[in-house]
Amino acid sequence: KVSVTFDGPTRVFTISNQKGGVGKTTTTVNIAASLASLGAKVLVIDLDPQGNASTALGVPHTAETSSIYDVLINDVALSEIVQQSPESPNLFCAPSTIHLAGAEIELVSQVAREHRLRTALDEYLSEQHVDYVIIDCPPSLGLLTINAFTAATEVFIPIQCEYYALEGLSQLLGSIRMIQKHLNPKLHLSTILLTMFDGRTRLAHQVADEVREHFPQEVLSTVIPRSVRVSEAPSFGQTVIAYDGQSAGAIAYREAAVEIAGRATSSAKKGKN
Numbered sequence: 001k002v003s004v005t006f007d008g009p010t011r012v013f014t015i016s017n018q019k020g021g022v023g024k025t026t027t028t029v030n031i032a033a034s035l036a037s038l039g040a041k042v043l044v045i046d047l048d049p050q051g052n053a054s055t056a057l058g059v060p061h062t063a064e065t066s067s068i069y070d071v072l073i074n075d076v077a078l079s080e081i082v083q084q085s086p087e088s089p090n091l092f093c094a095p096s097t098i099h100l101a102g103a104e105i106e107l108v109s110q111v112a113r114e115h116r117l118r119t120a121l122d123e124y125l126s127e128q129h130v131d132y133v134i135i136d137c138p139p140s141l142g143l144l145t146i147n148a149f150t151a152a153t154e155v156f157i158p159i160q161c162e163y164y165a166l167e168g169l170s171q172l173l174g175s176i177r178m179i180q181k182h183l184n185p186k187l188h189l190s191t192i193l194l195t196m197f198d199g200r201t202r203l204a205h206q207v208a209d210e211v212r213e214h215f216p217q218e219v220l221s222t223v224i225p226r227s228v229r230v231s232e233a234p235s236f237g238q239t240v241i242a243y244d245g246q247s248a249g250a251i252a253y254r255e256a257a258v259e260i261a262g263r264a265t266s267s268a269k270k271g272k273n
């Protein structure tokens with residue numbers, strides 16, 4: 001059994017990739033649940049109007065639920081909308097609702113529109129300690145994603161080992177550089193996780209090799225296998241950690257979380273791309 005201690009400053013990750021369906025939400029909730037199972041206090045911020053992270057964490061998010069939309073648009077405090085996931089006393093979620101779909105447009109006319117999440121999160125973290133904040137982003141570079149980039153220090157990119165994943169990546173790296181320059185100098189790419197890996201295909205190995213060649217520091221050694229248990233879990237309102245903790249996917253996500261926790265000091269020092 002691994003032992004991991006959490007005593008450093010809060011680490012704020014944004015899980016980003018402009019492509020949809022690459023495993024952002026799955027990675028968000030399963031890394032969060034894994035870190036919580038290791039004893040960390042974790043807050044997931046669901047910034048995707050689809051609300052898939054809220055669903056997987058078993059947190060209500062109907063149209064009537066107070067949500068991250070109210071934080072961004074109506075100046076409601078984050079502490080008023082955060083819910084505890086039934087899965088763990090250490091695991092919390094700021095849910096998204098369908099209203100968030102309109103926020104992309106509504107934010108345009110707001111004061112400090114790029115900083116609204118950052119301001120709300122700073123206020124929340126001044127009241128209570130959280131070890132990890134993980135922000136699940138929609139698959140686009142609109143104001144919601146920009147709010148995530150402005151609030152975070154670490155960018156975490158899940159890469160699907162199924163097609164030439166590097167294609168869209170230079171655009172994402174360009175966006176990160178833009179944000180660094182204009183909005184958040186502390187933002188840096190710290191973590192890449194290879195997901196949906198099917199070791200029987202040549203393409204999966206090719207993609208993995210290519211990503212490791214380009215990003216030797218950032219890529220975690222752990223690879224997440226393609227696994228039916230991982231894809232089934234959300235329909236039970238659970239992460240795979242709770243749904244089937246002994247499955248290959250759950251074991252891999254816990255190993256990835258241990259690696260991430262172990263990188264605390266090095267990534268805090270690094271601060272580069």
Ligand code: ADP
Binds near residue numbers: 197225
């Ligand atoms: P994104 O948030 O980037 O759109 P998701 O996390 O929703 O991507 O994943 C897209 C689909 O792939 C979902 O149906 C999810 O259940 C499935 N999926 C993600 N990771 C795995 C995995 N390791 N094994 C099998 N299915 C997966």
Ligand code: MG
Binds near residue numbers: 024025026048052137
């Ligand atoms: Mg998603």
